[in-house]
Amino acid sequence: MNAYINAYASQSCAGNTDALMDAIYKQRSAITIDSTYIKDTPVGLGKMNKGDFFTILKDVVSQVLETSNLSNFHDTLLIVGSSVGGMAESERHFFQDKNYKNINPQKHIISVIEDTLVEHFSFLSARSISTACTSSANALLLAKRLIKVGAYANILVVGADELCSTTVCGFHALGVLSSKPCSPFDEARDGMNVAEAVAALLIQNRPTKDAVELAGVGASSDAYHMTNPDPTASGAFSAMKNALEDAAVAPEKVDYINAHGTGTVANDQVEALGVEKLFDDVYISSTKAVTGHTLGAAGALEAVVVCEVIKRGQIPPQTGLKKAQNENIHLATKVYKREIKYALSNSFAFGGNNTSILFGAVQ
C-alpha cells in the first residue's frame, strides 16, 4: 500500500504555509534577534507571533481537517513528533514559584501535545515520538510503514515544538547559536537559530487531488558522538540511501534536497559530504535560513515545504548564502522552475539519529 500526503498546514515564525513559501522564495528570513533568553547575549530566534502555542496547535490541525476528505479524525491515528512537549509551561511555573508545586507532570511531558489533540478532536489512537530534532521525521517514517502494511488508512502526523529557555540556553551552552539569521552551507556560517513551529500532515492510503506521495523513508544511527555528527558522513549517507532504496528510486532521479542545514559548522560540513558522496548533481537548500531550526517540528515543517516545492515546481534558493564552503554540492542560488518528480528531506539529531524522507509527485 502506498502512502500519500493529502492535506497539510503549518505555522512558523514565517507565518502560515503560504507566507512561509513566499518568504522562502523571496529569500526573506523570519528570524528576529532576541536578548531576553540569554542575559547580555543577543541570539537569532524563530518566534511565532500568533498567541498561545496550544491554540496554534489546534488551529493548524483544524485547518488540515477542513481541507481533507475527512469529516472527523475518529478513524485516524495521530503520531506526534516533539522534543520538548510542555517544557515551556513548566519553566514558567518554575521560574515564578521556584518550586515544582504548581507544575502538572502530565502537562510537562511530551505527550501533552497528543493529549491536547486527542481531547479536542478525538482520534482513533495516538502516540508520540521524541528523538530530538528527528522527532516528526520519525513520525513520518512510522506513518509510511503503518500505511504500507495496511494497519491504518488515515494517519495525522504533527510536529510541534515551542521555544523555551532550556533549548535556547542549552544550545548556547554548546556554543552553536548565531547572533544573526543563520546562513547554512556558507563558508562564514556561525551557528543556528532555535525556533518554534507547528506542522501537520494527513497521510492516507489513497491519493486525493493535489496529493504528494510519501515515497520512501530511511533512518540510521551514527554511533559516533552524542552531539557531533560522524565526520565521514556515514550516518547521513545511510539514512538518505535507505530512503531511496525504500522507494526503489535511483539518486539521479532526485531533483531537490531540502537539507537539515542548521547553519552549524559541523552539521553542514558533514551533510554536504554525505550529499556529495551519494548524488552526482542535485539542487539542495536549507529552509532553516528562513524558519530557524524548529527542533522536533522540523521534519514535519520541512515536509510541508517539500510538498509545496513539488506542487509549485519551483526549487527554493539558499537564503543567506554568499560563498559556499563545499563547492561540490549544487546549492540553489535562485528559484529554479522545473518539474520535480522526487525531493528528499533530511533530519539529523542528537545521539546521531538520522532520518531521510523521500517525497514524490503523483503522476
Added chain:
Amino acid sequence: MKVTLKILKAEKIYAPVKIEELDEKRIVPNMMLRRRLTRNAKIMLYLADKCSYNNTKVVYGSAYGELQASTSITEAILREKQISPTLFQNSVYNTAPSYFSLLHSDKDEIITVSAGKNTSYEALRTAALQALISQEPVLCVVTECINIQRIEEVNTCSSYLEAGAAVVIDVIEEDATKISELKEADNKKIMESLKHIWWVVENKNGEKVSIEL
C-alpha cells in the same frame, strides 16, 4: 491489524529510590563514557545486557525522559549559572538509546516513544511494526527515572522512582495457539507508563502475545 509477537527475552529492574547494582564497570569499561551516562542510560544498558542483545533495531520508551538533566538545566537558568554542555546533550528523550548505540556501535534505527501513561503500550506497538518491517528481532526498553530533588512536590503516581523493563520481540506467523492479548500489570507501585511491558516481562517470557499495530 494485529500481529503475534514471540517474546524472546524479558527482564525488569526497579527500586524505591535508586537501583544500586547496574554492573556499570563491566558493561561500560570506558570510564569517560561511563561518567556521562544518565540513570536512564545505565538502566537501559543493564537491561539490554541482561537480554544479551546489542546490535539491532531499538525502540525505547519513557514518559518522563531525562528528568534529572532537564531539571538541573532549569535550576541552572534560574540561578544564572552556566549550563554544562553534557547536561544539555543528556536532556533529550533519546539519550539512553543513543548511549546504547555508541557503546555497541549499533548503526541501526532508533525510535523513542513517549506517550504518557500509554508509553510502554505504544513502545511495544512500535517495536512490533519495526520487527514486521525488518523481519528481524527488535529490542524494546522502557525506563523511568524520576528521583530528582524535591520529587515529592509532584510525584503522586509511583512508589518506585527508578524502574525499567526490556523485551526482545520477533513477529511470527499466527498459529492461533497459546496467544495472549496484551494486558497491563496489576501493580499499583509502578508507573502507569511501564505497566504493559511489565505484564509481558512478568507473565510472557518465551511465550506469544497478540498486539494491535
